[in-house]
Amino acid sequence: MTRSTLTVLFDQQGGTEVLRYQTQDCPDPGDHEVLVQHAGIGVNYIDIQQRSGRYKVAAFPASLGVEASGRVLAVGPGVSDFKPGDRVAYLHSAGAYTQYRVMPVSRLVSVPEALSLPLVGINLTRGLTAQYLVNDSYAVKPGCTVLVHSAAGGVGQILVQWAVHLGARVIGTVGADHKMAVAKQVGCDAVVLSTEGDMALQVRALTAGEGVHAVYDGIGGEMFEKSLQCLAPSGTLVSYGTPAGEIPPFDVFRLNQMGSLHLTSPSIFTYNKTTEQLRLRSADFFKQLTSGIVRLPEPEYYSFDQAAQAQDALASRQTLGAVGLNLAQASMESSSGMR
Ligand SMILES: NC(=O)c1ccc[n+]([C@@H]2O[C@H](COP(=O)([O-])OP(=O)(O)OC[C@H]3O[C@@H](n4cnc5c(N)ncnc54)[C@H](OP(=O)(O)O)[C@@H]3O)[C@@H](O)[C@H]2O)c1
Incomplete structure (x- = not known):
């Protein structure tokens, strides 16, 4: 069964008014891929710079977002390290501003149970x-x-x-x-x-x-x-x-x-090019969090339909800590007190 996913796209570079939402088909995961249901999506400066024209984009319509967290919904052939229900996050090329995404396992990291999924999804980068x-x-x-x-x-x-x-x-x-x-x-x-x-x-x-x-x-x-x-x-x-x-x-x-x-x-991206680098460096970051050496501030969460507001907030120079999109099912997990 093909799943549909609401996705943020833009057809030309400019202000946040160029962002639009479109429902797209989300394919089944192929070889060494998994389907992830997003919980938290990071809103970063690179997104603003791709949208506004500081960086070139390969083609239009273009998508945004280099990181997210979520749960694995389905796995494709050849996947042995992840199974449905697993808590994961990733750093990848643009395309994270969507509800569901098929990801190569090579870009996935496991998120420790002690850490909130949306919090990690918008702070991994x-x-x-x-x-x-x-x-x-x-x-x-x-x-x-x-x-x-x-x-x-x-x-x-x-x-x-x-x-x-x-x-x-x-x-x-x-x-x-x-x-x-x-x-x-x-x-x-x-x-x-x-x-x-x-x-x-x-x-x-x-x-x-x-x-x-x-x-x-x-x-x-x-x-x-x-x-x-x-x-x-x-x-x-x-x-x-x-x-x-x-x-x-x-x-x-x-x-x-x-x-x-x-x-x-x-x-x-230079420092996290290979799967081994990404997993070792993520593990180091997660260790700082779980040991309490680094404490993440409460992020500025926006709902999935507020991508433009979230980007405007980050660009406003007023925010403290990270900015990101917290999807509905993720808010429930966040409010359960997990950190
Ligand atoms: N190279 C990489 O690998 C990499 C990866 C991720 C992020 N980054 C960069 O890391 C930096 C911080 O990212 P972040 O997401 O944590 O953002 P952030 O620091 O939470 O927000 C950006 C901050 O930049 C400062 N700023 C100074 N002049 C500004 C201006 N003219 N317009 C907007 N902001 C201005 C503001 O803080 P003050 O007013 O307090 O100075 C503003 O709050 C960004 O430059 C981002 O591109 C780089």
């Missing part, structure tokens, strides 16, 4: 991002000082807690007063309001003039230059997101002149 940022982009060590921009945001709150656990002193930045207490609460030793004053001067004052060993910059645009100014010699700038716009052209020789600096512009 953020968690996996923090995972490679603290381990690979700049390996956080005891005694180092790092600067985390948007410290009260979705990635930011996870990143701060993880870096503190690994022994870093973390200075956070936030774009609004109401976020300062949140950034402190997750472990920032000091918090700087990025919209006021000279940020580099403030960071230098907080580090006895030295600067920080690494800056995690998920803002981009004009923040890139300010981030460079905050680094100690041999420091690392991790430029991992650009909600504030493209980074102006940059002369690489400046890295030499400013003290043998390092610069990286990483992608989650």
Whole structure:
């Protein structure tokens, strides 16, 4: 029996008004595939950038969403590691903004019973991002000082807690007063309001003039230059997101002149390309959650018919923590108190 699934699509790039819902056929799972009924769907900046035109899309109508969680409803031939009823999540190419999706098992991870499905579905990308940022982009060590921009945001709150656990002193930045207490609460030793004053001067004052060993910059645009100014010699700038716009052209020789600096512009997909990488890194993230090292804030949940509102909220710069779509059956599980 072919199942139908309501899906968010768009026929041209633009504002959230280009998003539309359409019922489509969802095929049966083929070889090494499973059918997943979604519980939580992450709303991420990459979705906004694909919809708005910052990133190219391959063809129209185009779909959105790189992550979701849910339960396996059916398995195709050759599937031995998953069975109907299993709790799973995934990171994959665009297409998660839908109720049911056929997924290759190679992109699935099992979600521990102790964790809420919708919560994981909208935090997997953020968690996996923090995972490679603290381990690979700049390996956080005891005694180092790092600067985390948007410290009260979705990635930011996870990143701060993880870096503190690994022994870093973390200075956070936030774009609004109401976020300062949140950034402190997750472990920032000091918090700087990025919209006021000279940020580099403030960071230098907080580090006895030295600067920080690494800056995690998920803002981009004009923040890139300010981030460079905050680094100690041999420091690392991790430029991992650009909600504030493209980074102006940059002369690489400046890295030499400013003290043998390092610069990286990483992608989650590089670090989670193989099934083994995805499962190992997800297991590491889930371990931080189940052991209480990283506590996820209550996300900004939207219902499935509110994809546009959810994207607008994330782009508004007002949200704290993750943003995502919580599907009806998932709300029931969420309200049962699982975390
Ligand atoms: N490279 C990767 O592998 C990867 C993977 C996942 C996510 N990301 C990136 O990680 C970053 C954080 O993602 P998130 O989902 O956790 O978002 P978020 O941090 O919860 O929200 C984005 C934040 O960016 C800050 N911001 C500064 N200038 C902005 C502007 N002009 N417009 C909008 N926001 C602005 C705001 O915080 P303040 O005002 O407090 O600064 C805003 O709340 C994003 O850049 C995203 O693209 C990268």
